[in-house]
Amino acid sequence: MSRFDVFREAGNPMFNDNQLKLGIFGPNVNNSCAMTLAETTFKPNFETNVKIAQMMDKAGYECIVPVARWRGFGGPSNFNGECMETYTWASAIAAVTEKIYLFCTSHLPTIHPIVASKMISTIDQISKGRIGLNTVMGWFPKELEMFGGKKMQHDKGYQYATEWMEVVLKMWSQQFFDHKGEFFEIKDGWQEPKPVQSPRPVLINAGSSKPGMNFAAKYTDFHFSFLESMEQAGEWTNHIKKLAWDEYHREINTFTTSFVVCRPTEKEAWDYYNYYVREKGDDEVTDIICQLFNIDTASQSADFNKKFRDNFIAGWGGWALVGTPEQVADKLIKIAKAGVSGTLLSFVDYLVEMPYFNENVMPLLEQAGVRIPVKKEKSSKEYIFTGEMNHSAGVRDVAKEVAVSLASSK
Numbered sequence: 001m002s003r004f005d006v007f008r009e010a011g012n013p014m015f016n017d018n019q020l021k022l023g024i025f026g027p028n029v030n031n032s033c034a035m036t037l038a039e040t041t042f043k044p045n046f047e048t049n050v051k052i053a054q055m056m057d058k059a060g061y062e063c064i065v066p067v068a069r070w071r072g073f074g075g076p077s078n079f080n081g082e083c084m085e086t087y088t089w090a091s092a093i094a095a096v097t098e099k100i101y102l103f104c105t106s107h108l109p110t111i112h113p114i115v116a117s118k119m120i121s122t123i124d125q126i127s128k129g130r131i132g133l134n135t136v137m138g139w140f141p142k143e144l145e146m147f148g149g150k151k152m153q154h155d156k157g158y159q160y161a162t163e164w165m166e167v168v169l170k171m172w173s174q175q176f177f178d179h180k181g182e183f184f185e186i187k188d189g190w191q192e193p194k195p196v197q198s199p200r201p202v203l204i205n206a207g208s209s210k211p212g213m214n215f216a217a218k219y220t221d222f223h224f225s226f227l228e229s230m231e232q233a234g235e236w237t238n239h240i241k242k243l244a245w246d247e248y249h250r251e252i253n254t255f256t257t258s259f260v261v262c263r264p265t266e267k268e269a270w271d272y273y274n275y276y277v278r279e280k281g282d283d284e285v286t287d288i289i290c291q292l293f294n295i296d297t298a299s300q301s302a303d304f305n306k307k308f309r310d311n312f313i314a315g316w317g318g319w320a321l322v323g324t325p326e327q328v329a330d331k332l333i334k335i336a337k338a339g340v341s342g343t344l345l346s347f348v349d350y351l352v353e354m355p356y357f358n359e360n361v362m363p364l365l366e367q368a369g370v371r372i373p374v375k376k377e378k379s380s381k382e383y384i385f386t387g388e389m390n391h392s393a394g395v396r397d398v399a400k401e402v403a404v405s406l407a408s409s410k
């Protein structure tokens with residue numbers, strides 16, 4: 001496949017006609033987005049991730065965004081401590097899916113841009129143009145200090161990110177180039193393969209500071225942020241679009257994150273929410289993370305603490321989609337109507353709760369016209385795990401099954 005065969009906007013789920021695009025956030029880390037000790041079948045392992053990704057592929061979701069994390073935050077859950085590295089994760093998930101768009105999430109200070117650009121180009125070939133990059137600078141000092149020295153000062157981090165991105169864009173688009181900057185010196189830079197996608201893989205960023213939003217506006221296709229209200233959703237979208245257009249003559253869209261508790265009745269949904277957030281919530285790790293964000297919970301009002309902490313425990317501060325299928329669909333439709341392109345979802349138990357969402361909420365979104373019904377077709381590369389997985393044997397089985405399915409699909 002030549003690099004000119006796939007144009008980003010043609011056939012790319014991130015640019016499809018669905019007014020509300022849907023993805024998930026963090027299936028590669030333990031607890032995903034919920035700081036809870038509630039029981040779940042969810043595991044941040046490859047076996048579970050393949051099942052989730054294939055289920056999403058069939059249901060027509062647009063994307064998966066993994067979390068980049070190098071160590072846990074502590075507490076009894078050691079929230080996000082177990083984390084599959086995201087370039088290798090994306091490469092493997094690409095081989096067992098067909099349509100869904102995948103992202104690597106990368107702390108730019110931890111990787112040389114030449115290595116990153118080549119890995120993304122390689123995954124682009126494996127996935128046939130379905131890989132993008134979530135650029136993060138990192139905010140958790142302890143994990144970045146593992147790489148030596150101190151975490152880069154915040155604004156300096158975005159200067160570094162700008163130069164990093166320039167090198168990657170040159171690697172993807174030019175034949176031979178020299179680069180001499182503050183952070184990198186590249187002599188006769190050259191790379192093959194180039195990305196399959198043209199002009200380049202989709203870039204996303206979730207910087208909320210001024211330099212962060214400026215970086216997003218300059219380079220990326222989607223700016224990610226948390227929602228505070230529908231008014232704020234509209235204002236934020238207008239602001240970043242205007243910034244990208246006025247400063248860089250570029251188009252950009254917005255995307256948010258939400259957590260889902262969807263049940264046949266409102267009472268069942270809130271009962272479960274109360275159970276996993278209030279009864280089983282990991283308060284210890286929530287305190288640790290609040291301290292990292294310099295949120296002095298002792299000085300806040302009880303009401304603030306309850307709302308803020310509850311949302312944190314429930315889904316990393318995402319927008320609450322709690323209720324019946326009709327109520328959840330209604331909240332999602334409002335996000336789309338506010339001008340936000342889509343939302344990543346998180347569930348406490350993906351393999352149990354996501355099928356219910358797919359069967360009961362998706363049709364309502366289609367009826368409302370914010371999503372187009374998915375054509376039901378049998379996958380030619382269906383991949384099914386059988387039985388319990390012994391780690392090393394399981395991985396060999398995966399390689400064998402993928403090889404067989406790819407050979408039979410030729």
Ligand SMILES: Cc1cc2nc3c(=O)[nH]c(=O)nc-3n(C[C@H](O)[C@H](O)[C@H](O)COP(=O)(O)O)c2cc1C
Nearest residue numbers: 067068105136138139206207208209212224225257
């Ligand atoms: C949807 C979303 C995903 C993010 N993913 C990660 C991640 O995986 N790893 C990480 O260290 N930070 C992650 N962040 C944090 C942001 O990259 C960013 O550092 C944060 O929003 C603060 O903005 P600033 O860098 O402009 O100060 C994420 C933020 C959001 C909203």
